[in-house]
Amino acid sequence: MTRHRHRDRHRHRDREAPPLRELAxxxxxxxxxxxxxxxxxxxxxxxxxxxxxxxxxxxxLRQHGPFTAALDVCCGTGAGVGALRRAGAARVVGLDFSAGMLDQARAAFPEGVGWVRADARALPFAPATFDLAISLGAFGHFLPRERPALFAGIRAALGPGGRFVFPMAAPPRVGSLPYWALWGFDAAMRLRNAVRRPPFVMYYRTFRLPDVRRELTAAGFTVRIEPLPTLGRRADGTVRCALVVAEVEGADGVTGATGA
Structure with missing residues (x-):
């Protein structure tokens, strides 16, 4: 266990998970x-x-590096930032539009990380600022029609040979309990958004690999999928989670270059 995780557990030791009332x-x-x-x-x-x-x-990420400058898009409380630092990224920036989440992230990483409050759909960075971008668990907050602009902005922020990397779980088997749980959650959110404003956008079933792969390619990435077998396999032998690696063409006209 890393020192950062020890610190996280100590920081949360006297807290309790939020009750249903707070989640509602x-x-x-x-x-x-x-x-x-x-x-x-x-x-x-x-x-x-x-x-x-x-x-x-x-x-x-250690296998893909080294990386000079890395961005965590929708960084939340900083879990992905910690992964970037452990992977050896020389400079790390976390971006989120929630001031409260950024406050928690700054408390977890008081030094050595740049924090930016902004909307991921309009990234405030000069072109080719980073050679790596990641995002964890945030894609359900973007409607399908918003993803092309999101991916295009990340593509613009990456330099030649840069990568946009994120894990993606295998979809649950149709008819399984997880399948119906996600279906029910999305249905409840659609009902909520039909009767209440402002909307709370969070849909689990709209982020599908074929669509995402097509959108990333249209944004200028070359996409490949890398299995993550350490996270286990399903009954049919396929991995439970894989890594989506979207690469920008390098200065030499090919993809696959390491950090800038």
Whole structure:
């Protein structure tokens, strides 16, 4: 276990996970206000990226590096930032539009990380600022029609040979309990957004690999999928989680270059 995780557990030792009432209050707010409310207890909820996924991501990034400048898009409380630092990125920036989440991230990483409050759909960076970008667990907050602009902005922020990397779980088997749980959640959110404003955008079933792969390619990336077998396999032998690696063409006209 890393020193950072020891510090996280000590920091949350005297806290309790948010009760249903607080989660409902979050869901009835806007996305930004909801995360501001949830931020102090976010790391105690199931929504935080699990440590095994962070470990697998860290190891994969080490294999792809070294990286000079790395960006965590929708960084939340900083779990992905920790992975970037453990992977050896020389400079790390975390971006989120929730001030409350950024406050928690700054407390976890008081030194050595740049923090930017901004909307991921309009990244405030000069072209070719980074050679790596990641994002964890945030894609459900973007409607399908918003993703092309999101991916184009990330592509513009990456220099030649840069990579946009994120883990993606295999979809649940149709008819399984997880399948119906996700279906029910998305249906409840659509009903909520039909009767209440502002909307709270969070849909699990709209982020499908064929669509995402096509959109990333249209944004100028070359896309490949790398299995993460350490996260286990399903009954049919396929991996439970894989890494999506979207690459920018290098200065030499090919993809696959390491950090800038």
């Amino acid at each position: 209050e979050q869901a009835l707010s806007s996305v930004e206000r909801g995360y501001d409310l949830l931020a102090p207890k976010f790391d105690l909820t199931p929504y935080r990226t699990p440590d095994p996924v962070l470990d697998a991501l860290t190891e994969a």
